[in-house]
Amino acid sequence: MDTESQVEEPRRVRLGAGQVALEPAEPILAPAEQVRHLYRLSDPALSELPLAELLDELLVRVRDALGVDTAAILLYDPERDELVARAAKGIEEEVEQGVRIPLGQGFAGRIAAERVAIFIAELDRAEVVNPILRRKGIRSMLGVPLIVESELIGVMHVGSLRPRTFDQRDLAVLQLAAARAAPAIERARLFAALEHEHRVTMLLQRSLLPRALPEMVGIKVAARYLPARDEVGGDWYDVIELPRGLIGVAIGDVVGHGVRAAALMGQLRTALHSYSLESQGPARTLELVDRFVQSMDEYAMATAAYAVLDPETERLRIALAGHPPPVLISGRQARLLEVAPGAPLGGFPYASCPELETSLRPGETLVLYTDGLIERRGTPLSQSLSELAEAVREARSAEAACRLAVGRLIPAEGLADDAAILALHNVGVPERLRLDLPAEPGVLSGARRVLRRWLRARGASEPVISELALATNEACANAVEHAYPPGPASFELIAEAPPADPDSPPAEVVITVRDHGRWRPPRGEGRGRGLTIIEAAVDRLDVKPSSNGTEVVMRRRLTEEARAMSGARP
Amino acid sequence: MRLADVELRVRDGALVARVTGEIDASNAGELRMAITAATPNDAVGVVLDLTGVEHLDSAGIHLLYRLGESLRSRGQTLRVVVPGGSPADDALRLAGVTRHLDIVRELDEGLRALAAAAGGGA
Numbered sequence: 001m002d003t004e005s006q007v008e009e010p011r012r013v014r015l016g017a018g019q020v021a022l023e024p025a026e027p028i029l030a031p032a033e034q035v036r037h038l039y040r041l042s043d044p045a046l047s048e049l050p051l052a053e054l055l056d057e058l059l060v061r062v063r064d065a066l067g068v069d070t071a072a073i074l075l076y077d078p079e080r081d082e083l084v085a086r087a088a089k090g091i092e093e094e095v096e097q098g099v100r101i102p103l104g105q106g107f108a109g110r111i112a113a114e115r116v117a118i119f120i121a122e123l124d125r126a127e128v129v130n131p132i133l134r135r136k137g138i139r140s141m142l143g144v145p146l147i148v149e150s151e152l153i154g155v156m157h158v159g160s161l162r163p164r165t166f167d168q169r170d171l172a173v174l175q176l177a178a179a180r181a182a183p184a185i186e187r188a189r190l191f192a193a194l195e196h197e198h199r200v201t202m203l204l205q206r207s208l209l210p211r212a213l214p215e216m217v218g219i220k221v222a223a224r225y226l227p228a229r230d231e232v233g234g235d236w237y238d239v240i241e242l243p244r245g246l247i248g249v250a251i252g253d254v255v256g257h258g259v260r261a262a263a264l265m266g267q268l269r270t271a272l273h274s275y276s277l278e279s280q281g282p283a284r285t286l287e288l289v290d291r292f293v294q295s296m297d298e299y300a301m302a303t304a305a306y307a308v309l310d311p312e313t314e315r316l317r318i319a320l321a322g323h324p325p326p327v328l329i330s331g332r333q334a335r336l337l338e339v340a341p342g343a344p345l346g347g348f349p350y351a352s353c354p355e356l357e358t359s360l361r362p363g364e365t366l367v368l369y370t371d372g373l374i375e376r377r378g379t380p381l382s383q384s385l386s387e388l389a390e391a392v393r394e395a396r397s398a399e400a401a402c403r404l405a406v407g408r409l410i411p412a413e414g415l416a417d418d419a420a421i422l423a424l425h426n427v428g429v430p431e432r433l434r435l436d437l438p439a440e441p442g443v444l445s446g447a448r449r450v451l452r453r454w455l456r457a458r459g460a461s462e463p464v465i466s467e468l469a470l471a472t473n474e475a476c477a478n479a480v481e482h483a484y485p486p487g488p489a490s491f492e493l494i495a496e497a498p499p500a501d502p503d504s505p506p507a508e509v510v511i512t513v514r515d516h517g518r519w520r521p522p523r524g525e526g527r528g529r530g531l532t533i534i535e536a537a538v539d540r541l542d543v544k545p546s547s548n549g550t551e552v553v554m555r556r557r558l559t560e561e562a563r564a565m566s567g568a569r570p
Numbered sequence: 571m572r573l574a575d576v577e578l579r580v581r582d583g584a585l586v587a588r589v590t591g592e593i594d595a596s597n598a599g600e601l602r603m604a605i606t607a608a609t610p611n612d613a614v615g616v617v618l619d620l621t622g623v624e625h626l627d628s629a630g631i632h633l634l635y636r637l638g639e640s641l642r643s644r645g646q647t648l649r650v651v652v653p654g655g656s657p658a659d660d661a662l663r664l665a666g667v668t669r670h671l672d673i674v675r676e677l678d679e680g681l682r683a684l685a686a687a688a689g690g691g692a
Contacts, residue, residue, distance in 0.1 A: 243591055244624055441596035445573055448625065466660055473627050477595045529665045530628035536664040 019107065019126055021116040037065030041176050051188035055087035055181060062158060062177045063089055066170050070138060070159040073181060074101065074108050076152050083108050083155055091159070093132050105129050108143060108155045115152060117144045117175070119166055133159065142166040144174050146182040153186055200259060202232055213239050217450045218429050219247060219311050222398035223422040224406055226415055228372070233418035234261030234302070235370045236269045240276050245311060245449040248276045248285075249424050251368040252304035252345075253323070264300055268293070268345065272306065282306040282319035283355035286342060290321065290353070293346035302345045305368045309360055309424060312453045316360040319353045321345045324374065324381075327367040327389055328358075329401060334367075334393035336385060362428025365401050367392055372419030373409055398425035429454045433495040439480045439515070440489075447493055448473050451511070458497045458509060461559045468556055471537035472511050474530035475552045479515035482550070491515040497558070508539075508557055516549040573597050574623070578608040584684045585609045586677065590622035593630035602633045606640060614688035615647035617680035620658040630658075631665055638671070647687045648672060649680035 040061045046054055059071040070090030074083035083101040085094035093099075104113035106129030111118050120126045120141040123134060133141070136159075143157030156178045213221045223237050234254025242248050250272050254261045268289060275288040286306055293300050303322040309315070318326060318337065322344030325336045342353030360366055367388075374384035391408035395401035401423035410419075433454045437443045448469045455465045472493070479491035492514040497506035534541055538554040574591030587605045609616055618637070620626065638648045652658045652673050662668045674680040 441594065444594045444596060445592055445625075466657065467664065470625075470627060470661060470664060473594065473625075477627065477629060480595065529631050529667065532666055533628060533661065533664045536666070 019110065020119045020121075021114065037061070037173060038176060041065065041173065041180055046180065046184075051184060052087070054184050056089070058177055058181050059087055059089040062156075062174065065173045065177075066142075066158055066166075068158040069161045070136065071157070072159075073146070073154060073156050073185075074099075074112075075146075075154040075185065076103075076112060083112055086154070091132055091136055091138075093136075094130070097132070099130055099132065101129050107133070107141060108157060111143045111145050111155045111157070112152055115145045115147065117142070117171055121165065122163060137161050139163045140165070142170060142174060144171070144178045146178050146185065148182045148186040151186075153182055153189075156181060197259065198232060202227060209236060210238060214241050214247075216241075216247065216311070217435065217446060218427050218453060219309065220398040220425045220427055221247075221249065221423065222402045222425075224402045224420065226372070226406065226410065226419045226421075228257075228416060228418040229414035231257045231418070232259075232262055233257050233372065234265035235372060235418045235420040236265045237368070237420045237422045238269055238273055239422070240273055242276060242308065245445070247309045247311065247424070248282075248306065249309070249366070249368060249422055250276070250304060250306045251323075251370060251420055251422050252302055253370040253372070253420075254300070254302040255344075264302070267296075268302055268304070272304065276306070276308075281355060282308050282317050283342070283353040286319050286321045286345070286353045287351070290343070290345045290347075290351055294349060296346075300346050303371075304345055307366060307368065307424070309366075309426075311426075312449065312456055314359045314361055314426060315357065316366065317355055317357050318366075319355045321351075321353055322347060324369070324371055324385070327369075327392060328360075329365040329367065329392055329395055330361070331363070332393060334389040336389065337366075360424065360426045362426050363396075365392075365395060365398060365423055365425040367401050367405070367421065367423050369405070369421040370419050372415055372417035373405065373421055375417060376411075377416070395423070398423035401425070429457050431497070433493070435493045436490055437476070437493060438490050441477070441480055444473055444476055444480070447476050451493070451495060454495050455509065458506065459558060460509070464556065464558060467537040468509070468511065468554070471534040471554055472513065474533050475511075475513035475554065478530060478552070479513055479550075482515060506558065508555055511554045511556075513552045513554075514549060574601065576601055576604055578605065580610060580613065582681050582685065583612075583614050583688070584681060585613050585616045586619065586681075587616060588619040588622065592625035593623060593633065594625060594627050595629040598629040598633040602637050605637060609641070609646065611644070613646060615641060615649065615684045617649050617651060617674075617677060617684060619651040619677050619680070621651055621653055621656065621677075623656070623658045626658040626661040628665065631661065631667055634671055647684055649674050649683050651675070651677050651680050 046057060049057060055073055063071045072088040072091055072094050073086050075086045077084050081103045085099040088094045101109045103109050106127060107118060107120060109129060123139055138159035138161060140163050141157055141159045143155055145152060146154040146156055158174060209225055213223060221239050225235065234256060236252050238250045240248035252268055254265045254268065271292045272285060272289050275285045279285040279288060286304060305320050305323040305326060307316060307318040318339050320339050320341040322341055325339055327334050328337050337356065339356040340354040343351035374388050376384055388405065388409060392401045392404050395404050402421050405421050437447060451472050452465050452469050455468060476493060494512040495509060497509045499506045538556045540555040542553040544551040574589055574593055574597055577588045579586050585608055593601060605616060634650055641648050649672050652662060653675055674683060
């Protein structure tokens with residue numbers, strides 16, 4: 001009598017090498033004891049366990065249900081076409097040693113390759129790959145494939161240290177356990193794979209967003225990127241310091257999700273940033289980005305909004321490429337800016353992009369956003385847009401605009417699509433300007449710009465602005481040059497326009513540059529010229545050296561007319 | 571953002587240096603070195619085009635003097651292109667140095683002046 005004859009009920013096919021393949025068992029009526037075991041295997045509470053605990057618990061229950069000594073689960077690794085031990089009871093060494101079985105070989109390998117249940121009555125006479133099974137003294141074994149939607153994902157097997165037979169009921173129990181384990185494993189694996197992609201994409205997305213927003217006097221920018229609940233999209237924003245002190249703010253949304261969208265987002269953000277430095281304005285910049293998208297090998301589409309602010313004139317230019325309209329917050333009211341949108345980037349050949357020219361006055365805030373912020377299932381777009389305007393209308397700063405929008409529009413369960421928001425706020429310049437600046441040549445350009453802006457706000461004429469900015473620049477350059485460590489390496493720039501009497505507008509500006517270095521008379525060609533420029537540009541110059549620094553006070557009438565009337569030299 | 575950019579091209583035996591942006595104490599030294607380094611030994615000189623310059627101050631004027639000196643010591647000539655009424659023009663006027671520098675109003679005029687200077691010297 002051979003070993004296989006001990007199996008009575010399952011229909012079987014002899015495989016040779018001591019193995020018998022079994023036909024799947026039909027669910028059958030079981031004695032009370034087995035019903036209890038079956039119930040324990042289909043316990044709904046199991047599905048709440050994390051994968052590792054679920055597999056452990058299943059193996060314990062299978063072992064109890066079948067009265068076996070060992071139980072193990074091996075998972076299929078399609079890349080290497082091997083089974084890898086993942087969980088084991090009684091033969092923990094399998095997992096610890098990371099046992100790998102080539103598909104088609106040995107006991108587990110054949111279960112996987114043939115996708116059949118296999119029974120080994122006497123291990124001594126069977127072909128097995130894994131030496132641990134013999135070393136453990138296992139005599140009889142039963143194994144089943146783990147299959148989800150006709151895809152092999154692994155093998156579950158049990159073993160007995162004494163020779164025994166497995167009947168139809170035993171097979172049914174093992175198959176039930178397998179049916180229980182397989183989807184859970186698959187879910188966990190898919191989840192892990194998604195997790196991995198999500199992490200990669202997040203990392204990519206994060207590395208492509210600007211790390212820190214530039215600091216600018218009188219203009220504040222704030223932004224947020226909000227990842228979606230379970231996907232990463234291609235939203236981005238950018239703040240660009242343009243030539244002549246102009247500020248560009250951009251926001252965009254690449255159609256699609258995942259790594260590809262994030263990578264494409266990086267390309268578009270770089271393209272927009274590059275073109276913005278060269279081009280004539282927002283509309284042309286978006287047109288050039290569109291041509292760039294058109295020239296890409298792969299099909300790509302994106303929407304974007306790009307606005308350029310000249311802080312000195314407060315002139316704001318905006319262009320949209322298939323993007324929702326920006327919100328302008330002004331005096332506790334928020335409204336959508338009526339910008340005629342151009343086609344989406346990559347949408348149509350030779351698309352042209354209209355441009356809106358308006359202004360961003362002191363206290364006003366421009367809000368750019370992507371549609372992830374406003375898209376709600378079942379809510380009309382017009383309603384979402386008014387909700388956005390309503391949410392941000394109390395904002396008195398760029399930061400507050402972002403905070404209010406995020407706080408009031410993001411649902412508790414998170415976003416279905418990713419979203420970005422960017423706010424640009426014109427703080428304005430105070431009537432009395434006072435800047436504490438580090439004594440470095442790099443601060444000169446910023447100081448010139450703020451002063452020009454302040455002079456324009458005071459109603460200074462164009463020649464007065466240019467000449468006073470030049471004079472102040474020379475006084476600041478002198479302070480930078482004469483800042484000696486270890487003293488505080490900083491200087492002050494103060495600009496005031498005191499009214500002659502309380503009822504009349506100021507006629508004169510007084511600009512003071514105060515450093516903490518010792519005054520040194522201008523030497524050599526270079527420095528002498530600085531003083532010449534100051535003297536030529538102001539009505540009156542006072543240099544007040546003291547023990548703890550030097551104060552340069554410059555006065556000038558605001559307009560040429562005032563200057564002529566006051567009798568100052570022409 | 572960098573404050574200024576310079577485009578350096580050799581044309582008609584001269585180096586044409588076109589500066590755009592702002593020249594101040596933070597970048598004047600670097601610009602002068604870049605222009606000096608790009609000037610071939612056999613060039614007749616340099617035409618420095620300040621048409622696209624939005625700010626020029628005493629540090630920039632100092633650059634013009636130093637560049638002129640170093641070119642002269644190599645037997646080369648400097649011409650500075652400054653359109654009337656441009657920001658660079660304002661700065662040179664306020665500093666009172668317009669007459670002391672070899673100023674031309676446009677690029678071609680500068681190139682012709684250099685060619686003439688080279689021809690005269692030959």
